[in-house]
Amino acid sequence: MSEPVRLQFTAPKRGMPPRHFTDLDQDQRIEAVTELGLPKFRVNQIARHYYGRLEADPLTMTDLPESARQKVKDALFPELMTKVRVTEADGGATQKTLWRLHDGTLLESVLMRYPDRATLCISSQAGCGMACPFCATGQGGLDRNLSIGEIVDQVRRAAATMQNEGGRLTNVVFMGMGEPLANYKRVLSAVKQITRPAPEGFGLSMRNVTVSTVGLAPAIRKLADENLSVTLAVSLHTPDDELRDTLVPVNNRWSVAEVLDAARYYADRTGRRVSIEYALIRDINDQDFRADMLGQKLHRALGSRVHVNVIPLNPTPGSKWDASPKQRQDEFVRRVAAQGVPCTVRDTRGQEIAAACGQLAAEERAS
Known part of the structure; x- marks a missing residue:
């Protein structure tokens, strides 16, 4: 009989990433942008870029005021993942x-x-x-x-x-x-x-x-x-x-x-x-x-x-x-x-x- 295996149902304590736009519900997003001095309709603009245009860099979101783009990036769009390597098979499929x-x-x-x-x-x-x-x-x-x-x-x-x-x-x-x-x-x-x-x-x-x-x-x-x-x-x-x-x-x-x-x-x-x-x-x-x-x-x-x-x-x-x-x-x-x-x-x-x-x-x- 094999030794019993200990299951881990809760994760060990490691640092969770800084908050991201997608971590927040609508009210939290509105609160976050108003803290940056922006009107709440900017939340919808940002969401359309992220979900609709698949863009995650506010510096390219040209309908945001240029003065606000870096602030939005720093506050809501941290770099979550860095690509280490990509491998392909099945003819690239x-x-x-x-x-x-x-x-x-x-x-x-x-x-x-x-x-x-x-x-x-x-x-x-x-x-x-x-x-x-x-x-x-x-x-x-x-x-x-x-x-x-x-x-x-x-x-x-x-x-x-x-x-x-x-x-x-x-x-x-x-x-x-x-x-x-x-x-x-x-x-x-x-x-x-x-x-x-x-x-x-x-x-x-x-x-x-x-x-x-x-x-x-x-x-x-x-x-x-x-x-x-x-x-x-x-x-x-x-x-x-x-x-x-x-x-x-x-x-x-x-x-x-x-x-x-x-x-x-x-x-x-x-x-x-x-x-x-x-x-x-x-x-x-x-x-x-x-x-x-x-x-x-x-x-x-x-x-x-x-x-x-x-x-x-x-x-x-x-x-x-x-x-x-x-x-x-x-x-x-x-x-x-x-x-x-x-x-x-x-x-x-x-x-x-x-x-x-x-x-x-x-x-x-x-x-």
Whole structure:
């Protein structure tokens, strides 16, 4: 039996960044600009630049008085992230960016371009405290929660990249570094800013935003009551408590049954189908009996309101964990589907650029 793993549900104390425009609600923004000696209508002008034109430098906001631009920049637009390096794969369609935050913390985001959409995978924490042993981020532990601005600005930068290419960012998935529901309030604010129309947000469809979780059951229920229509993705990885206690240590707090009960509540409240994420690991969770059990439990709990994404594991260097062979993967998918549960294999991107979350940050720390 492996040693018990200590989970980190709260971030260690590290310096949060200086306040950013996106950290503030409307009243706070008005208060901030009036403190700078500006009328409150300037808030709307600034918001149109940030969310509508994807500009974050007040020095380029020419409808602001020239004498006010530097003051606005200093007070509300600190540099949140500095690009460390960008790696590309899939003929340039996949682009992974490593960012350094104001306190030296490292952060990753991945932009994936497809013929019919562009999806950004963003981080909600620097590191992760959930301690899943097959995950590069989990192996590194939790540095701290990200601020609202650090989450939202990942989206703005990617949207600006797509705009410069003549395209459009269409999808955002909270599947990068961290457990989104462990940084609940900031993630919720970020979701609202991503989905509200300009000048209050970037205007993405809420149905094109996915929030993932390893199974924080009370937070899933809380999210269900927010009257949002984002997609919930639950990283289950095995249907039985015995193995999940090891693979996803948070299972020691909330069992598979409790997680699926919360997922059913989410489906009931929102009318949305729940996505189940399942990283297939050779000889660990890819057996026929687990495929059968997974299909049976999901069908019983969620009926037709569920879809399984089987994810071929992207192994981290030096790890004992490895992806299942394709033949085993195909049989696993077939057996889940035979229980009446839709099941497909996720299109994997960027394996040659260490695109599993946390790998790039780990390499940078080592260097």
